[in-house]
Each structure stands twice: as C-alpha cells, then as structure tokens.
Amino acid sequence: MKPYLEMSVEELTKELKSLEAQYKKVQAQEMHLDMSRGKPSQEQLDLSMGMMDVLQSTSDLTCEDGTDCRNYGQLTGIKEARELLGDMMENNPKDIIIYGNSSLNVMFDTISRAFTHGIMGSTPWCKLPEVKFLCPVPGYDRHFKITEFFGIKMIPVPMTPTGPDMDLVEKLVSEDDAIKGIWCVPKYSNPQGISYSDETVRRFARLKPAAKDFRIFWDNAYGMHHLYDDHQDYLIEILAECKRAGNPDLVYKFASTSKITFPGSGIAALATSPNNMEDILTQLKHQTIGHDKVNQLRHVRFFGDIHGIVEHMRKHAEIIRPKFEAVDEILTRDLDGLGVGTWTKPLGGYFMMFDALPGCAKDIVARAKKAGVVITPAGATWPYGKDPQDSNIRIAPTYPTLEDLVAAMNVFTLCVRISSAKKILKEKQKEA
Amino acid sequence: MKPYLEMSVEELTKELKSLEAQYKKVQAQEMHLDMSRGKPSQEQLDLSMGMMDVLQSTSDLTCEDGTDCRNYGQLTGIKEARELLGDMMENNPKDIIIYGNSSLNVMFDTISRAFTHGIMGSTPWCKLPEVKFLCPVPGYDRHFKITEFFGIKMIPVPMTPTGPDMDLVEKLVSEDDAIKGIWCVPKYSNPQGISYSDETVRRFARLKPAAKDFRIFWDNAYGMHHLYDDHQDYLIEILAECKRAGNPDLVYKFASTSKITFPGSGIAALATSPNNMEDILTQLKHQTIGHDKVNQLRHVRFFGDIHGIVEHMRKHAEIIRPKFEAVDEILTRDLDGLGVGTWTKPLGGYFMMFDALPGCAKDIVARAKKAGVVITPAGATWPYGKDPQDSNIRIAPTYPTLEDLVAAMNVFTLCVRISSAKKILKEKQKEA
Numbered sequence: 001m002k003p004y005l006e007m008s009v010e011e012l013t014k015e016l017k018s019l020e021a022q023y024k025k026v027q028a029q030e031m032h033l034d035m036s037r038g039k040p041s042q043e044q045l046d047l048s049m050g051m052m053d054v055l056q057s058t059s060d061l062t063c064e065d066g067t068d069c070r071n072y073g074q075l076t077g078i079k080e081a082r083e084l085l086g087d088m089m090e091n092n093p094k095d096i097i098i099y100g101n102s103s104l105n106v107m108f109d110t111i112s113r114a115f116t117h118g119i120m121g122s123t124p125w126c127k128l129p130e131v132k133f134l135c136p137v138p139g140y141d142r143h144f145k146i147t148e149f150f151g152i153k154m155i156p157v158p159m160t161p162t163g164p165d166m167d168l169v170e171k172l173v174s175e176d177d178a179i180k181g182i183w184c185v186p187k188y189s190n191p192q193g194i195s196y197s198d199e200t201v202r203r204f205a206r207l208k209p210a211a212k213d214f215r216i217f218w219d220n221a222y223g224m225h226h227l228y229d230d231h232q233d234y235l236i237e238i239l240a241e242c243k244r245a246g247n248p249d250l251v252y253k254f255a256s257t258s259k260i261t262f263p264g265s266g267i268a269a270l271a272t273s274p275n276n277m278e279d280i281l282t283q284l285k286h287q288t289i290g291h292d293k294v295n296q297l298r299h300v301r302f303f304g305d306i307h308g309i310v311e312h313m314r315k316h317a318e319i320i321r322p323k324f325e326a327v328d329e330i331l332t333r334d335l336d337g338l339g340v341g342t343w344t345k346p347l348g349g350y351f352m353m354f355d356a357l358p359g360c361a362k363d364i365v366a367r368a369k370k371a372g373v374v375i376t377p378a379g380a381t382w383p384y385g386k387d388p389q390d391s392n393i394r395i396a397p398t399y400p401t402l403e404d405l406v407a408a409m410n411v412f413t414l415c416v417r418i419s420s421a422k423k424i425l426k427e428k429q430k431e432a
Numbered sequence: 433m434k435p436y437l438e439m440s441v442e443e444l445t446k447e448l449k450s451l452e453a454q455y456k457k458v459q460a461q462e463m464h465l466d467m468s469r470g471k472p473s474q475e476q477l478d479l480s481m482g483m484m485d486v487l488q489s490t491s492d493l494t495c496e497d498g499t500d501c502r503n504y505g506q507l508t509g510i511k512e513a514r515e516l517l518g519d520m521m522e523n524n525p526k527d528i529i530i531y532g533n534s535s536l537n538v539m540f541d542t543i544s545r546a547f548t549h550g551i552m553g554s555t556p557w558c559k560l561p562e563v564k565f566l567c568p569v570p571g572y573d574r575h576f577k578i579t580e581f582f583g584i585k586m587i588p589v590p591m592t593p594t595g596p597d598m599d600l601v602e603k604l605v606s607e608d609d610a611i612k613g614i615w616c617v618p619k620y621s622n623p624q625g626i627s628y629s630d631e632t633v634r635r636f637a638r639l640k641p642a643a644k645d646f647r648i649f650w651d652n653a654y655g656m657h658h659l660y661d662d663h664q665d666y667l668i669e670i671l672a673e674c675k676r677a678g679n680p681d682l683v684y685k686f687a688s689t690s691k692i693t694f695p696g697s698g699i700a701a702l703a704t705s706p707n708n709m710e711d712i713l714t715q716l717k718h719q720t721i722g723h724d725k726v727n728q729l730r731h732v733r734f735f736g737d738i739h740g741i742v743e744h745m746r747k748h749a750e751i752i753r754p755k756f757e758a759v760d761e762i763l764t765r766d767l768d769g770l771g772v773g774t775w776t777k778p779l780g781g782y783f784m785m786f787d788a789l790p791g792c793a794k795d796i797v798a799r800a801k802k803a804g805v806v807i808t809p810a811g812a813t814w815p816y817g818k819d820p821q822d823s824n825i826r827i828a829p830t831y832p833t834l835e836d837l838v839a840a841m842n843v844f845t846l847c848v849r850i851s852s853a854k855k856i857l858k859e860k861q862k863e864a
Contacts, residue, residue: 037504049490053489057482071696100533104720115558116558149718262502264501264502264721264726265724265727286574288537292533294696294697295727
C-alpha cells in the first residue's frame, strides 16, 4: 500500500470506509485489554515465587555480621544486600543505601527533603521563589508528577537517539541557578527504550551547573533488563564518571528490584557520593529506624549473587522478548510505508514509543479505548500531561499475554490508520 | 534502712563507702548489658517465625478481591489487611491506610507533607514564621527528634497519671494558632506506661484549636501490649470520639505491628477521617505506587483475625511480664523507703519510668555506663534532650534476658543509691 499522503481523496475515503468497517467489527468483540502500565505479567511474577521459600520458620535470619534481621536497626541496609545491589548497580556497597519497596518513594523523599532542608547546607527549596527541573521528553509520567506536585517548573528538553539534547542541557544548567535537577532514565529509557551514549554520560558528569545544589536524578530502573543475550546496551557508570570528572556530588542514582522480583515487594536503593550520603542520613535517621531487613535477606538468599540476578533476568527476557518482537512485527506489518508513524525497537526495558502524526495521539488512544484497549494516556509522557505535538504514545508490551497483546496491537494499528487517514483526508479536502 | 535524707552525715558517708566498694566489684565484672531501647528480645521474635511459613512458592498470593499481591497497585493497602488492622485499631477499615514497615516513617512523612503542602488547603508550614508542637513530657525521644529536625518549636506539657495536663493543653491550643500539633502515646505511654483517662480522651476530642490545621498525632503504638490478661487499661477510641464531638478531622492515629511481629518487617497504618484521608492520598499517590502487599498478606494469613493477634500478644506478655515484675521487685527491694526516687508500674507497653532525685539522672546513667550497663540517655525523654530537672530515666526491660536484666537492674539501683547519697551528702555538708 502506498503512503496515505500520496493517496487521492477518493482512495483515502475508500480506505477509511474499509477501516471503519473493521473497527465496528472489533468493537462488537467487546475486548478488555490493558497495555497502559509497565507491569510485569503473571508469568514473570511466577519466576520469583521461589523467593517465598528461602526464608522458613527454621531459617537463621542472622546476617554475616551478626545482625538479627528481625529486629530494629541497620539504617543503610544489611551488608549482604548492599553488596548484591552494589554489584547490580556497579557501585561500591559503601555508597549504597537500601530502602523499602519503592525507588519512586526514594525519589519523592529526596525532593521533599530538598524542599524542607536543602541539599548539603544550601537554601531549602521551599524558601526559593522558583525551582525548575529539566525534563527530557518524552519521559516517565511518574517523575513529572512528583515535580508537578512540588510546584517545580518543568522545562522540556528533547530526547535524541543518544539521550537528552546535551547542548541544551549544558546551556540551561550553566545559566540558570533556579534549575535544580534533571530527570533521567539513562538505560532503556521510559518510554523510548534507548540508552544514553558514552558521550552523553561523559557530558552529564562534566556539567557545570550554576546551582551548587543541582543534582542529576539518575533513575537506572532497567539496568538489568536486556531483551537479548548477545545484543545489549552498555551504560557508563555515572558515579564513577562524576568522580573522575571532579564532580563527585552531582548525582543521585536510583534502582530497585521491582521489575526483577515483585513490584511492591522488592527492595529499592540509592547510590551516591559520601557527602550526599552523609547529608541524606541526617534526615533518614529521623524518618525511620530502618527498612525491611527480612526482605533484604530474602532477596540475598534467593539470588545468592549477581550471577543469580543475571540468570533470573534471562528468564524475564525469554517471556517478554516475544512480546516486544510481536509489537514490532504488527506495527511493521500494518503501518510500514504508510507514513503514519514511527516507533522504537529497544534492546531492553519495559517500553516502546510510537510517534504518531502530529495531532493524532489523543485521538488514537481514545479510539482504542472505545474498542476496549487501554493505552497510557496520550500526553502522559510530557510534563503537565501536555504533548505539544500530540504525537507520542507509550506502548507497554509486558503485562498482557502474548495473545492479548497481539489482539490489542491489531486494534492499535487500526486506530492509528483511522486517525491518520482522517487527518490527512481533512487536510487534503481543505487544500482542495 | 531509713531514708537517706534522715541519715546523719556520718551514716551517709558510711553508706556511700559501702556502695562504692560494691560498685568497684561490679566494674570488675566487665558487663556489657543494654537496656537502652524498646526492642523485643530474641525469644519474642521467635514467636513470629511461623510467619515465614505462611507464604510458600506454592501459595496463591491473590486477595479476596482478585488483586495479585505480587504486582503493583492498591495504594491504601489490601482489603484484608485494612480489616485486620481495623479490628486492631478499633477503626473502620475504610478509614485506614496500610503503609510500609514503619509508623515513625508515616509520622515523619505526615509532618513533612504539612511543611511542603499544608493540611487540607491551609498554608504550608514552611511558609509560616513559626510552627509549634506541644510535647507531653517525659515522652518519646524519636517524636521529639522529628519535630526538632523540622525546626518546630517544642513546648513541654507535663504528664499526669491520667495523661497530659489538659487544662494547659486546652489553654495553649485555643490561644496560639502557631501550635499545629501535639505528640501523644495514649496507651501504655512511652516512657511511663500510663494510659490516658476517659476524661483526657474526651477533652482531646473536644479541643478548640486556634489553628484549623492543628492535628493530634495519636501514636497508639502499644494498643495490644497488655502485660496481664485480667488487668488491662482501656482507651476510648479517639476517632469515634472526635466524630461524636463534631471534630472529625482533628486526629491522625498511627499504629504498627513492629512490636507484634518483627520490628522493621511489620506493617504500619494510619487511621483518620475521610477528609484527612483524601488530603493524604493527593500526596501519597505521587510518593509511591503502593506498599508491600505480600507482607500485608503474610500478616493476614499468619494471624487469621484479631483473635490471632490477641493470642499472639498473650505469648509476648508471658515473656516480658516477668521482666517488668523483676524490675519493680529490684527497685522495691533496693530503693523502697530510701526517698531516692519513684517509678511507674505499668500494665502494658514497653517501658517504665524512673524518677530520680533532681540533678541525679545524668549521673546515674553515666555511672551505669561505666559499669557496663547502657540505659537510654538521661534527658532523651525531653524535647532537645534537656530534662530541666535532670530526673527522668526511661527503663526498657524487654530486650535483655531476664538474667541480664536482673544483673543490669542491680547495677542500676546501686548507681541510683550512690548518686542520691552523694547529692544528699553534699547538701548536708553545705548546710553544716
């Protein structure tokens, strides 16, 4: 089939009529499919059920250093868990704090603390007339919701295939001391699934922010989430790079096992410099006596070591790889050559991004919803939920079964074609 | 033996010489005993080991309503856990949010949120020139550390055998709109082990605070922690009482299973009015996707229902009751009639309070430390760690074995006698 733009009004009208007939048939099926969130599927969750057996009533819940995991204490986490997540995050265990079940919660608290107490002695952000964050776009909606909640002005920075537009990032942070942070998902990014290039990471580590309390919020959520054994993205470790660049305190790095074991029952971690660590602990020691050490021990005993995590992630990949590939196949089969959108084909992570014709994203999502397929709301990948082009759509292939995913994607491409045909037809009729 | 105050200088000098000889012998034993914190003993922790078996790899981790506890979601907690803690807290499950492992963390976050966003639309506390809290004294050091961390001015309010001095509380909160809260441990209080009387609770529910964003921080940490089956304190349920009094939004009520199952691996909860709940959820939904539901389910399956918790607490009581009684026996045996201090004899909770002669508490604690016995630092039970009388000492009998506790208390009473004798002797010599 030729590109919609090259079709005559008659051809397009005919195409649209045929598509709408198909859509009516789909609606009649009364589907209920959800690919809105980056949730693991049941099959993936089953992979971690063995974790329920590693601690029994007969188990010794004592750490190597003698800590009884059942009692109070160990604010920064048990040594074994810091070592395991140190290997996972490629950081020194001493630079790591193990938290509770949610790295999002750690990010929220980090920003909240900056508001109430400032960072390393600087003015608390709540005392400043304005606080701004750079937001690579499209990006992760829950990041943007946190900054919005705190009234932080969000400045979109375009993403490129190698990461955020670093010329713009460098310029903005060096000029404006109201810019206090930037949200980054540096590996298999949400929603594109791209990874920052070596040059991007090096330039991040060498930023010269006007604000001394500027921090990079480095959410390495998908560090272990490769789809392929033989074809993987590699990311320069940011803390080490910052240290080498003479900027040791520039980064807060976040990770968790939420998408490794159980979302909601994993363990989260923060890695940062000794100065930042000391600053954080002045607050954390008043916030809690310690996080869930039994769950930390459960993770350590389940995986044994980093090789255990790698093997475990391979099993995840075996489940979700066919889903990512199915999405790409259906998009290619139904849309290739039509000129109605582009999409990413990531090597890992939880998402793919579809870029529709400008002005079509909301319509596509709404149309899919009316046919029983729930997709992440259009605009969600932008600060304040406003995509100025109305074109980005996040695709989350992991949660549905392969069968449901295929059904949902068939609806999706149909909706893309209808929206695009309508838009182009309207333009052609206007021209005429 | 007659009261020290009635002894002659000669008698006292002789007594002191004998005590100091004993102290030297004790020091020679090089003890290492810790009764500084309210931690459960190993024997108590063993009571909950069965909780490690209730969820296995073969278990169905699905809730009654179909929620898969392993995946994301359920911001307010799973229904079963809200019901169980509803029964425990004597509140409607709908008024309860189940959090992570630490009620202290919930309290910290509640105050932090009030600073950054205010309470139910009122001015964020960070924008106010001054924020004050009432602090019943002696009280819980970790409460005071939170308010101190946020720069809140703490106003001590004396505790009486029926709770805080309510005349003073009523006067202060009605006059000063900078007073935004009061810390309460209403049942088996930390450190006295007393429970608020019916009248006290009724007066709390009928407070007329000048600040509409004033809240009672009702930390019901020991609601289930009776030492005796047949002799228990009863506390009027505060939320219901506030509702009856037409003040439904006056209270945040906190509880947890930290001292029921495992400290650090329990579940915490907040109960409050629908208005407060709505206000809290506007923040919580940005802070986390949800707390650890697997651990919530683990608790529910372990206890079954509230009767399961009651039976479990009976076992705790059997372990710690002899410790509380031993402390009282040793204090009575060694100090009764000497006029060197008074102490509480609670029916539950985790602490007893010893009231030394003014000016002696720090000396007693330092002296005990030099003999290898660690006690909660004197002053810790007061805001800013400053006990103006230098007389309150918190005794935490639960953590040591009964044998160690007896050894530690023998040292303690010896130190009380030495400090008191020295003080009285000095006064007598000054008079002479």
